[in-house]
Amino acid sequence: MVQHHIPDKFLMAYSAGVLSEAFSLAVASHVSLDDESRARLETFDAVGGAVLDTAPAATVSDDCLSATLALIGGKMPDARPAAPRPDGLFPTPLRDYIGGDLEAVKWRGVGMGVKQAILNTSDEASARLLYIPSGTAVPDHGHNGIELTLVLQGAYRDEGGEFHRGDIEVADESDEHTPIAFGPQDCICLAVTDAKLRFTSLLPRLAQPFLRI
């Protein structure tokens, strides 16, 4: 049961289509795991529906309908979709970015058993997977910008509480927190931030003294 849900403002921004790709990935992955957030997202979609319904209607040209019918081309509507849910750790939106489940992740070690994999998203924000062995603390750190952390496996705890699979934590510049992974499984998270990644793969690994979650 997911305890930590994404705040409304991220859902509304996602519904309106103005979130960056990395943040959209975190929201879509979280919503895939949390029906409470899905219900709120679909509520914001309903606001979008109301906006569409009351939007000033534009004049549509005479051949617009016939062009649309030509696009349909006498084809039947697609068949009902089959049950899509694959077994595995990652929800579908995340799986699409990785090209598979856990076995497809290209981890890079960053010290103390911690690993990360940077995902390919547009420049406005960045996304990465983190692997934190149970019992490992990530050194105390502050934030630049906003960061969302979604737990996919295992759990961690910090000043904000305990976070398990499906839980999402929002941190901004004012937060200082010290996450510690705990429990029987190592912790795997998706972390996205709109701050510049301080360390890139171009820097020597020794120059990466800590990870920002």
Next chain:
Amino acid sequence: MSLDDMITISNGAWHTCRESSLTEDDRPDTQWVDCMARIRSAQDQTAFVALFRHFAPRVKGFLIKSGASDSLAEEVTQEVMATVWQKAHQYDETRASVATWIFTIARNRKIDLLRKLNRPEPEDMPWGPEPEPEQSEVLVIQQESARLTAALADLPEKQRLLVERAYFGDLSHSEIAAETGLPLGTIKSRIRLALEKLRHEMR
């Protein structure tokens, strides 16, 4: 063709759609839902034309407000409306009005084409929409959606414009406060119930 002509045709087509409906409890709230059902069950082009007459001008208006040129907006409107036909089986009338569903299609195309961004989508519910949902559940979500549209129209202008600008993409995500001033509690709990039911039935 003028807009008035289209509204006339739209009303005509709407009656066609309604008259053939079998339920006695038919209400204007479900007219578009009925059209969707007929597209699914009978590939009914008349029903599609009725939807098109009503929604295509709104989709195009929405896209223009979102920054598309007239010609691009019209091209994308065609794609959006063709998707309505192709993906008709994905529409879940227990969770959304037809306007809401079409909005999500239009928004996604807008992000693809206007913002040229990849947009991750939540995975579908495992079993998709129920083939024959409870009509009372359908009705209540349609009525709540209509109420929401009315509430939006009734908002003080400044607040209404803020909501509209958010959905037209005029506000950055940090400018969005999610305080819409709209009564969203009921519709949210209805959607929550519908989701629970889908989860329950899949077990």
